[in-house]
Amino acid sequence: MKVAVVGLGKLGAVMAAVLADRGHTVAGADANPQVVARINQGQAPVSEPGLADLVARNRGRLAATVDTEKAATGAEVIFIVTPTPLAPDGTFSMDFVLSAGRAIGRSLRRSQGFPVVVLTSTVMPGATGGQLLPLLESVSGKRCGLDFGLCYNPEFIALGSVIRDFLNPDLILIGESDPRSGQILEDLYHSLCANRPAVARMNFVNAELTKLCVNTFVTTKISYANMLAEVCERLPGADVGVVTQALGLDSRIGGKYLQGALGYGGPCFPRDNLAFAAMARGLGVDPALAEATDRINRRQAPRVCRLVLGLLPPGGAVGILGLAYKPDTNVIEESQGILLAQGLVDAGARVLAYDPAAMEPASKVLDGRIRLCSTLEECAASADVVVIATPWREFRALKPEHLKAGSGPPVVVDCWRILPRERFEGLVAYVTLGWGLGVAEAVSVSAATGT
Template sequence: RAGFIGMGRLGLCTALKFEQAGWDVCGSDVFPSYVESINDKSLRSKEPGVEEALRKSTRLRATLNLLDVLEHADIVFILVATPTSAGEEAYDTTTLSRVLSDIAKLRPTNKHIVICCTVLPGYISNIGSYLIESCTGCSLSYNPEFIAQGEIMKGLSEPDVVLIGEGSEEAGDILQFLYETATSNEPRICRMSPQSAEIMKLSVNCFVTTKISFANMIGDIADATPGADKFDILRAVGQDTRVGHRCILPGYGFGGPCFPRDNRALGMYARKVGITPSICDATDEYNRLHADAMVKALLEQKLEHYTISDVAYKPQCPVDIIEESQPLEVAKRLVQAGKRVVIRDRPAIIELV
């Protein structure tokens, strides 16, 4: 039996996936109307597949009571926000730490507690474990997801990799079994210490952002070279199996709620342990320089006004997220240059702009 603390977009999706795999699931949240909408199956979500999965669910219930979750579950997943403000490097773990403290006050025994939200390396061993040290027989593991907003249900069904930072061998065994039953593609399951998993989680996103910045740099070089075609170049680069074709075509820079902050966070942690994060810094810096290059190219067209479409943080994103959107960044810089810019997108995105 599985429990969830935090039934937001990712928490609910994960709970539904485990329910589909045959697990009895109880999840808690702090908003009464939201909990009610899960239980009566009236919840509306822009995340594809959620409403249908909720309608079909028979082993999922939501509650406002944390104790209900702890009494129900053998393994408890925590999926609460660890946000950063724009430009900041660290994650705000206030809510996560409060949840762990609240769990400790209830003195559960022999539970496997699993943190799924992104944290800086060292959080679990230095803070999380301390907060639940009074919970007899309880382990604390790290199991972050690698998903994209707008594709969460699909990403949970067919993950490339499942990361398990196991607090105990038994916890690792349970998590491995759970994912083997809940996924459809036999993903690679990587088991390691929580400390290793904390670094690995950031490393994946940072490597992807490095590929994006590198591809855009090559694209900008090609644009400045008569006779060169950036798409031909980068498609060929991607054919080399050492590189791969994903995230290697030119376009807007990276944005969204994960990539920029994870890149900055890894850089911050590297400095903390005495390592100079030159690659993280260069990746972040070129993401800004590429926006400059895009604006320069647009201004050279000398148009009366510019139209920019599809301004969510990634192309054709079905959920309404514009955090660190690079199309919007380009639009803002055009306006700063004195140009008239028209944004074309669906009404929900326009309201956010």
């Protein structure tokens, strides 16, 4: 099949490469000439595990251009994966989508057959049918459902595992202008997916709403677990890890994303929650749950900041392990590790940090305010309190001998409970979030040793 992908960023580049890898001929388009050049040189334009290999080995079937109209001309399916940044009113901006839509509309004027335009970007409910569809019709002079098709088809991927998530989705969600368009897209997915995902086909607005609901429901779960962690910390003997593990065994609840730890971040969760709340408010519905989810999330980094400051000896240094918003990505947008670093520096603490992938973007944001280390060992050896802010797999290797030797035992704050507690027993003050006795014990250890 001839496929076009417009917007070759964190999501679109992977989609284009995977489509090419599955044998489709892919014309990519991006407004950024550097992105286009990288693709045409067989290089990944963004950092994502597995993408470099995929782009390199599919050079023959994947080409890119800055000319969206050209890329879309002759394509049977045209994906739009351009950014939809949050506008000041809390809703997603359609500016980039509509700019791509105008160029695609021009390509449709000369199109043969029944090309299907697929909007993948996250948009507000009503945007596909209310804005993109009329634009495509007016620019092309053709009729949606007769001369071309239109689908809204968001992806449920996480950065760091985009290829796996794209190939093994739980759900293919399709909002369709007409059954023929939806079927063409469904058939394309059957040619791609390594699993047999559920397919849900519906009208545009239900699909747009479902996309927002998935992310806002997951963030509600995260904030619930984090609120529970705060409760556990004040309840002697309580351990949020034990409670959430048991809760997750109830099939009505499920264990995924139910872990008292630091808050959520990244390019999707925080803003999808805000957009959902803005939509509800606009419709006259009090978005109390979405607002509470966001409020609980915003207090996590300050909460851990206070905890760390309480454990820090005078003049001591904090070592933050993890600045990316999650493991396996270099993205730091709304990252809890960054928020924590900024909060600690603002409070006057000396801060060091290490991340396996995000040092470069982090250095731009933190702007010389903290010392960036080249290894986990360097960071741990110079810090009086070490905080694991992102649960990178390699941080599991942290051992007591990596930690600073000083007058008192060093402190490890393991926000994600990735370390075996027993490894640190008697040697280090080991603290986790949501652990009733942990904080008090660690503080008393520090106090007893005069640190």
